[in-house]
Amino acid sequence: MDIVINSLSKKYGEKEVIKNFSARIKDGSVLSVMAPSGGGKTTLLRILAGLETADKGYIEGLENKKVSMVFQEDRLCNDLNAITNIRIICGKKNNGPKGITDSRIYDELEKAGLKGNEKYPVRELSGGMRRRIAIVRALMADYDILILDEPFAGLDWENKKRMADYIKEKSKGKTVILVTHDKAEAEIMGGEILNLK
Amino acid sequence: MNFITSGRDGRNEDLDGGAKIKIWAALFWIAVWEIVALFIGQEILLVSPVAVFLRFLELIVTIGFWKSIFFSLCRIAGGFFSALLTGILFAWVSSFCRFVRELAKPLMAVIKAAPVASFIILILIWVPSGNLSFAISFLIVLPVIYTNILYGLENADKELLEMAEVFRIPYSRRIRYIYLPQMAPYLRAACSVSLGLCWKAGVAAEVIGIPAGSIGEKLYEAKVYLETSDLFAWTVTIILLSVCFEKIFLFFLDKVIEME
Numbered sequence: 501m502d503i504v505i506n507s508l509s510k511k512y513g514e515k516e517v518i519k520n521f522s523a524r525i526k527d528g529s530v531l532s533v534m535a536p537s538g539g540g541k542t543t544l545l546r547i548l549a550g551l552e553t554a555d556k557g558y559i560e561g562l563e564n565k566k567v568s569m570v571f572q573e574d575r576l577c578n579d580l581n582a583i584t585n586i587r588i589i590c591g592k593k594n595n596g597p598k599g600i601t602d603s604r605i606y607d608e609l610e611k612a613g614l615k616g617n618e619k620y621p622v623r624e625l626s627g628g629m630r631r632r633i634a635i636v637r638a639l640m641a642d643y644d645i646l647i648l649d650e651p652f653a654g655l656d657w658e659n660k661k662r663m664a665d666y667i668k669e670k671s672k673g674k675t676v677i678l679v680t681h682d683k684a685e686a687e688i689m690g691g692e693i694l695n696l697k
Numbered sequence: 698m699n700f701i702t703s704g705r706d707g708r709n710e711d712l713d714g715g716a717k718i719k720i721w722a723a724l725f726w727i728a729v730w731e732i733v734a735l736f737i738g739q740e741i742l743l744v745s746p747v748a749v750f751l752r753f754l755e756l757i758v759t760i761g762f763w764k765s766i767f768f769s770l771c772r773i774a775g776g777f778f779s780a781l782l783t784g785i786l787f788a789w790v791s792s793f794c795r796f797v798r799e800l801a802k803p804l805m806a807v808i809k810a811a812p813v814a815s816f817i818i819l820i821l822i823w824v825p826s827g828n829l830s831f832a833i834s835f836l837i838v839l840p841v842i843y844t845n846i847l848y849g850l851e852n853a854d855k856e857l858l859e860m861a862e863v864f865r866i867p868y869s870r871r872i873r874y875i876y877l878p879q880m881a882p883y884l885r886a887a888c889s890v891s892l893g894l895c896w897k898a899g900v901a902a903e904v905i906g907i908p909a910g911s912i913g914e915k916l917y918e919a920k921v922y923l924e925t926s927d928l929f930a931w932t933v934t935i936i937l938l939s940v941c942f943e944k945i946f947l948f949f950l951d952k953v954i955e956m957e
Contacts, residue, residue: 549863567863575860577874588874589864641864 530691776834784842
């Protein structure tokens with residue numbers, strides 16, 4: 501089912517960060533939303549993730565959909581290692597059909613270029629590594645809609661490419677909504693690009 | 698409201714100071730005590746540390762000594778653990794229910810400000826003296842735990858809580874990985890302070906209520922019969938109990954906090 505955003509508006513005090521915004525996001529598609537800083541990108545994603553409510557307008561097509569998200573900040577538990585940070589969202593090892601084993605988490609971290617760094621507390625890792633862990637975490641969650649808030653911030657171009665390919669591979673068939681202020685980042689993700697005005 | 702702050706890892710150097718006492722410093726003060734006792738020369742006024750040690754050795758081989766320890770330990774520790782559970786639950790409810798928080802404010806303020814002696818006398822009217830130290834220990838510990846845990850909960854990382862909300866992380870895992878690590882410094886500091894307080898207040902209550910078979914009763918008898926060596930020997934016992942109880946409890950608390 502497509503996600504339909506209808507005349508969405510949101511104010512913080514006197515400042516209207518989203519004004520009468522409408523869009524249709526096709527089910528299983530990739531949409532990159534572009535806007536300058538302070539243009540309401542993060543607010544839009546927070547509304548889609550259910551963390552904020554709009555003042556006006558409504559969104560259809562989110563009912564019973566599971567959301568996963570890469571936040572603007574990494575939002576990792578600093579004292580825990582990458583494996584545990586991912587285990588927090590997918591639970592303990594289990595042998596059932598949906599069980600995520602440690603070896604699978606190791607594999608995913610390796611794909612993100614994090615081999616050898618799995619067991620360090622994330623506070624000891626670089627900003628780029630932490631960012632990639634946040635991306636792997638979001639992709640290992642059970643979700644229908646993937647929301648990415650400036651997911652490539654702090655990554656060099658090589659890692660941006662690597663992570664964009666990784667996201668596209670792991671999120672095939674799922675709805676992906678990305679916000680960025682960098683057109684090149686929107687382009688490497690493919691899909692439709694929308695300017696939030 | 699006051700709350701106890703602590704270091705990043707929850708270990709407050711001042712509160713944990715017991716472990717850092719240098720042996721030479723302790724020996725210095727024991728020597729001062731011995732010299733002053735020798736100078737006074739009257740055991741009834743100030744007994745020497747040697748005499749206290751000898752009396753302590755006499756006491757620890759008696760069954761009555763261990764029975765008194767068991768009696769007081771059960772009640773004071775019982776009061777502490779009950780207050781710990783109640784304080785955590787109460788703080789948890791207060792963290793999301795403004796009504797409960799507002800309701801608790803005057804109650805906690807009164808418990809903190811009222812003289813312990815008033816509580817002891819009042820509780821003596823309500824409950825048998827045997828359970829007095831339990832009630833007093835509970836009342837002394839409750840506001841410390843409540844205030845600190847509430848502060849810890851209110852200051853939990855909102856960004857991580859939002860992350861948990863988006864990823865639909867079960868509440869048990871939120872407690873284990875988000876709340877507990879962030880509350881640990883407050884919980885540890887609160888426990889460290891309250892463990893000392895509950896022994897002080899609990900034994901004081903026993904001295905006033907004189908429940909049969911308690912440490913407080915032994916202290917009271919020492920006072921009545923002017924047995925200064927008994928008074929000091931029991932005081933040393935209470936200090937040892939308080940310190941050991943605190944160390945053991947904090948050791949297990951740290952294990953729980955560090956557990957991944």
